Amino acid sequence: MAVVTTAPNGDLPCATPQDVTFDEIVSGTGRAAEIGLGTAVAPSITLVPRRKLTAPRERTLIAQILYHLGNLVSTLAFALFLFLAVGPHLFPYQTMTMLTGSMAPTIEPGDVAVDSRVSVYDLRPGDIITYHIPVEDxxxxxxxxxxxxxxxxGSVTVQTKGDANPGNDPWVANFAGGTAWRVDTVIPKIGQGIRFLRQPGVAEVARFAAPALLVAITLPAIWRPTRRRRTDPDPHDVQYRNSPFAPGSRK
Incomplete structure (x- = not known):
């Protein structure tokens, strides 16, 4: 676009307004071109291309498998935590991890027994019940x-036996009405971690190792240094400063 300004006749060199037409001034041709009206030296501007963003790397098949596997393991671990730790406080069931082999092969060490509450008058021979033994500890x-x-x-006395034990338990349990916990379901192996933590010495180590691990994970996230601000000039700022339209430019 050409910008046309008007001036008195005396300001037009070597020509008068009658010698130059408006179209010649706008197009920079004819007499207007001869006397330098309607033309301007195009400013030399070097355009700096915007820096291209690096395209994210495509995930390999192995990375995708590991990503989804990690999500699956995390989900299962959270669901297991809810089932073992939270569920018994919200729903009418309890869980018990078998620590010994007294009920093998029905309940192996590391299996988790899921109990429901039943009336003591509904107990029958063959049922597996979970209870506090009336002797020792x-x-x-x-x-x-x-x-x-x-x-x-009106109470009920039961004699029990571990499936793997050679004889009956050396005690009898008396239930004076109310309810008892009867094993309904056995989930294999999911209590192996609990059984491991119950071993002598392991619980003491875990008591100190768990807080230390939590601190080791948390502190780097808290003290992570902030990312330094880039000092490289913006290409568009360079382009603007080098242009003849920048404030103070002499071009």
């Missing part, structure tokens, strides 16, 4: 009922 066991004996006071 009152530990919890899951053993099979051998016999059920109703007592005159």
């Amino acid at each position: 009152n530990r919890i066991v899951s053993h099979r009922i051998v016999s059920v004996t109703p007592e005159p006071d």
Whole structure:
């Protein structure tokens, strides 16, 4: 686009307004070209191309498999945590990890027994129940009922036995009404981690190792140095500063 300015007749060198037409001034031809009207030296501007963004690398097949596998493992671990730790507080069931082989092969060490609450009057021989033994340290066991004996006071006495044990348990358990926990389902092997942590010495190490690991993961994220701001000039700023239209330019 040409910018045309008007001037008094005396300012037009070697010509008068009658000698030069408006179209000649706009197009820079004829008499206007001879006296230098309507033409201008095109400024020399070097255009700097914008820096191209590096295209992200395409994920290899192995990377995609590892990515989806990691998501699957994380999801399963979270679901297992909800099932073992949260579910028993929200729903009418409890879980118990078998630590010994007293019920093998029905319940192997590392298997998780899922119990539901039933009336003690519904207990029958052959049922597997989870209860506190009435002797020694009152530990919890899951053993099979051998016999059920109703007592005159309305309570129920049961004799139990571990499937892998040669004889009946050396105690009897008395339930004075109410409910008992009966094993309904056995999920194999998912309690191996819990069984490992229950081993002598491992729990003590895990008690100190878990907080240390958490700190080691958290601190780098907190103290990660901020990314330095780029000092390289913007190509467009260079282009603008080198142009004849920049403030203070003498071009």
